[in-house]
Amino acid sequence: MRNSARRWASQPKAKVAILGSSTSKDWLPRHWLGQQIGRPPADILDAHINGCHQGCTWASVQRLRQRQHRFDMVFMGTNLFQLCEYPHSKRVLQQQMQTPATAIPALFGIYASAEQPLLYMGRFLGMTLSGAYGDPLAVQSAAAREVFGPGKRGQAWRWSRPRPLSADDTPRCTYSPSAVALKRAFTEALLDDLLDISDHVYLMLLPERAMADPKDAQLQAALTAHRALHAALAEARPGVTLIDLIEGGALERNQYRDSIHLNARGVPVQQRLFAQRLKALGFKGNAP
Amino acid sequence: MIFTSPQFVLFFVIFFLIYGALEGRARKWFLLIASYYFYASWNTAFLLLIIASTLVDFYVGARLADSEDEQRRKRLLILSIVINLGALGFFKYFNFFIDSAITGLAALGFKAHAPTLSIILPVGISFYTFQTMSYTIDIYRRKLAPTPKLLDFALYVAFFPQLVAGPIERAAHLLPQLVNLDDRKADLSGWGLIALGVFKKAVIADNVAALVEMTYTQPQDVYAPALWLGTYAFAIQIYCDFSGYSDIAVGLGRLLGLDIVQNFKAPYAAEGPSDFWRRWHISLSSWLRDYLYIALGGNRGGWFYVRRNLMLTMLLGGLWHGAAWNFVLWGAWHGLLLIALRPRIFSDLRAWMDRRWWSRWGGLILRRFAFFHLVMISWALFRAASLKDSLIVVGKLIDFTAWDLSGWLQAVSASGEGRYLAMMAGGMAALVLLQNLWPVGSHRLVALLWRAPAPLRFVVIVALLYSAALLSPEKPPPFIYFQF
Numbered sequence A: 001m002r003n004s005a006r007r008w009a010s011q012p013k014a015k016v017a018i019l020g021s022s023t024s025k026d027w028l029p030r031h032w033l034g035q036q037i038g039r040p041p042a043d044i045l046d047a048h049i050n051g052c053h054q055g056c057t058w059a060s061v062q063r064l065r066q067r068q069h070r071f072d073m074v075f076m077g078t079n080l081f082q083l084c085e086y087p088h089s090k091r092v093l094q095q096q097m098q099t100p101a102t103a104i105p106a107l108f109g110i111y112a113s114a115e116q117p118l119l120y121m122g123r124f125l126g127m128t129l130s131g132a133y134g135d136p137l138a139v140q141s142a143a144a145r146e147v148f149g150p151g152k153r154g155q156a157w158r159w160s161r162p163r164p165l166s167a168d169d170t171p172r173c174t175y176s177p178s179a180v181a182l183k184r185a186f187t188e189a190l191l192d193d194l195l196d197i198s199d200h201v202y203l204m205l206l207p208e209r210a211m212a213d214p215k216d217a218q219l220q221a222a223l224t225a226h227r228a229l230h231a232a233l234a235e236a237r238p239g240v241t242l243i244d245l246i247e248g249g250a251l252e253r254n255q256y257r258d259s260i261h262l263n264a265r266g267v268p269v270q271q272r273l274f275a276q277r278l279k280a281l282g283f284k285g286n287a288p
Numbered sequence B: 001m002i003f004t005s006p007q008f009v010l011f012f013v014i015f016f017l018i019y020g021a022l023e024g025r026a027r028k029w030f031l032l033i034a035s036y037y038f039y040a041s042w043n044t045a046f047l048l049l050i051i052a053s054t055l056v057d058f059y060v061g062a063r064l065a066d067s068e069d070e071q072r073r074k075r076l077l078i079l080s081i082v083i084n085l086g087a088l089g090f091f092k093y094f095n096f097f098i099d100s101a102i103t104g105l106a107a108l109g110f111k112a113h114a115p116t117l118s119i120i121l122p123v124g125i126s127f128y129t130f131q132t133m134s135y136t137i138d139i140y141r142r143k144l145a146p147t148p149k150l151l152d153f154a155l156y157v158a159f160f161p162q163l164v165a166g167p168i169e170r171a172a173h174l175l176p177q178l179v180n181l182d183d184r185k186a187d188l189s190g191w192g193l194i195a196l197g198v199f200k201k202a203v204i205a206d207n208v209a210a211l212v213e214m215t216y217t218q219p220q221d222v223y224a225p226a227l228w229l230g231t232y233a234f235a236i237q238i239y240c241d242f243s244g245y246s247d248i249a250v251g252l253g254r255l256l257g258l259d260i261v262q263n264f265k266a267p268y269a270a271e272g273p274s275d276f277w278r279r280w281h282i283s284l285s286s287w288l289r290d291y292l293y294i295a296l297g298g299n300r301g302g303w304f305y306v307r308r309n310l311m312l313t314m315l316l317g318g319l320w321h322g323a324a325w326n327f328v329l330w331g332a333w334h335g336l337l338l339i340a341l342r343p344r345i346f347s348d349l350r351a352w353m354d355r356r357w358w359s360r361w362g363g364l365i366l367r368r369f370a371f372f373h374l375v376m377i378s379w380a381l382f383r384a385a386s387l388k389d390s391l392i393v394v395g396k397l398i399d400f401t402a403w404d405l406s407g408w409l410q411a412v413s414a415s416g417e418g419r420y421l422a423m424m425a426g427g428m429a430a431l432v433l434l435q436n437l438w439p440v441g442s443h444r445l446v447a448l449l450w451r452a453p454a455p456l457r458f459v460v461i462v463a464l465l466y467s468a469a470l471l472s473p474e475k476p477p478p479f480i481y482f483q484f
Helices: A001-011 A029-035 A054-066 A089-098 A101-111 A118-130 A136-150 A177-197 A219-233 A264-279 B004-019 B024-040 B047-066 B070-107 B125-140 B150-158 B173-180 B189-216 B224-255 B273-277 B282-296 B303-321 B325-340 B344-353 B357-383 B387-398 B403-417 B419-436 B444-449 B455-472
Strands: A016-020 A044-046 A071-079 A197-205 A240-244
Touching: A001 B189, A016 A029, A029 A264, A044 B125, A071 A101, A089 A118, A101 A118, A101 A177, A101 A219, A118 B004, A136 A219, A136 A240, A136 B419, A136 B455, A177 A219, A197 A219, A197 B173, A197 B344, A197 B403, A240 A264, A264 B344, B004 B024, B004 B455, B024 B047, B024 B150, B047 B070, B047 B125, B047 B150, B070 B125, B070 B419, B070 B455, B125 B150, B125 B173, B125 B282, B150 B173, B150 B357, B173 B403, B189 B224, B189 B444, B189 B455, B224 B387, B224 B403, B224 B419, B273 B325, B273 B357, B282 B303, B303 B444, B344 B357, B357 B387, B403 B419, B444 B455
Parallel strands: A016 A044, A016 A071, A071 A197, A197 A240
Antiparallel strands: none
8 A cells, every 4th residue: 555655646647547456457557558548658647556445446536536636537447356245354454544534424334335334334443543453363363373383375275185175266256235235335436436536437347267167157147247237337427438358358267377366378368358448449549 | 133243232232221221111112122123134024924923822822811612722722833833834944845845756757847936034933933832832731821911922022132043932931021021130140141152152163163164065075084073173163153142142131131041051961862952952952842742742652652752853853953854864863862772771781880980980981972972973964065965974974994094194294284183173172071071051150250259250251252352263154053
């Protein structure tokens, strides 16, 4: 987050911003994006934060608004995994560190959509009042290393079976209404607030490794719901354009370095598709 | 809104403050509205089901007491039982019976297509249905006078601390307390039970759950010794999960000045099946004994009838837990144990061993050890995801010829988890050993704590709650018995 804040400070006049988590930015270097949309790299602000899902991005937007940043366009990516509620305390930490005091009531209003709203509110207030990051998982992890030893990374399953349980360790989103309610509320608020600081928002739907399995009925159903939700969100907001990078995108397992991040094979596939989509939207790049 | 969630804490704090300020009917109405709100937080529509069940059994109870005509009384009782079991059967067993019938017909070569409905199981239905049935059956048996006030009866059915997962209260025990709610004085030892229950659930049950999940997912691939470890872990998980819930329920009741029955009493110190059922889920086992086993004939009748009654009671007890064949098999296993260990030779053998101190102690240790492992087989049947998995797991557990202990120890070493597994196994063994050396329930533990000076009590309670906050895993599983 500190790196991101430094970048924001160094480019107060940037007219284009890339927001979201590492999955939005890893494959989208500033100079390459500049070539596709006909802008110099100095015009493009890399405002992403690693692990920054919708809630964190919403908080970033509040901070950018407070700093009076104003953009012509914003590119923001999201994927299926990010849409499920995942109550890790680091998510609240990201929100607590970035949300200006004036936006706290709005944040708590969004928390009301969560399965356990008081959990988020309690964590937020706890961190704000104590000035400390209260993460019991970090304490557990440190204590476990101390008591049980360091273990062997990636080998823990070996005590129970000769083969690992599943080759795919992708965190799965069931997309049940209660599981996505909070993230949906964050996404809606995020798009509305982005339109306050930007003339246009390009919302990118990103692929992930689990999508390589077309036979997984649950996943396909979740994907259909995911697309329909974002299409509806974009349609309801004239300044938002949806760019679907799933269909025809990086859908081979070997194009990923883990469950959600593209590797050197996947990045060109994604970039090729993104360039096509931009062309279809009327962008005239200055790529060689 | 589970007991360990922040929502429940907020709900209870607000409830407790207002409840304490009220008296008389206002207090009762407030308790009823709070109980209905608590239930509606799971599913609002199913509140109608509780209200319907309340109205039916209140009406039937009043009419039963009015009537001297035995035929009419019998018809009224049947009406109550059919409505209660009808609702339970529809919501819990409809798809199970349809699926089983289709599978059975397919095995005989017939292809059948029948609708399966998307039915949501109303939370707690198995508990409050048994509770309301006990009310009408007791009035029918003239053991209980009906309550004249619908409000009191509605409170008995919906009393929120024990509404969704028991203990299953009898009207004769809870109703008089609810009728005289103003006379009840808050018992602060409830805090001790709540803290102990939260600790059992969040620190013990939720943390051993990882071992269970790892070994009971695709169990066909799991090493047999690992499966034993997972089964021991499940025994600890289900005990701490369910008895933790019961402790919290009883503790909440005490804070409101109400006495809720004890549901567990050191079950892993049981010496045999009858002893086990006097220690495990006591409110259910006593319900099954009083309303099913005795109704079937109990110990009366010949050799065959007694065994039939035992087996039927345990089969239905298994089915009560869930609409799946592995639960039926679990019940059958317990029925089999009750029958197999019933012959007089066992009690004669015990009397003979009890004559000398060394054989008395040796026999006690042997009985507890052997029965604990027979219970492990039942937990394997209970925990497996399907009937097929149940058979795979039990097959692996009892086939000692397929064990490759040295190979498994090498696998443990390769995993880097040796110290973790050894400490988990040691912790679980210590818990079972402690239960055997000092076989008392949570009530007794808290009673002992309450003899200590107040500052010490405070420190223990805060330590239990703080360790629960600190050591609860990232995504704690819900209470196991909520699904029933």
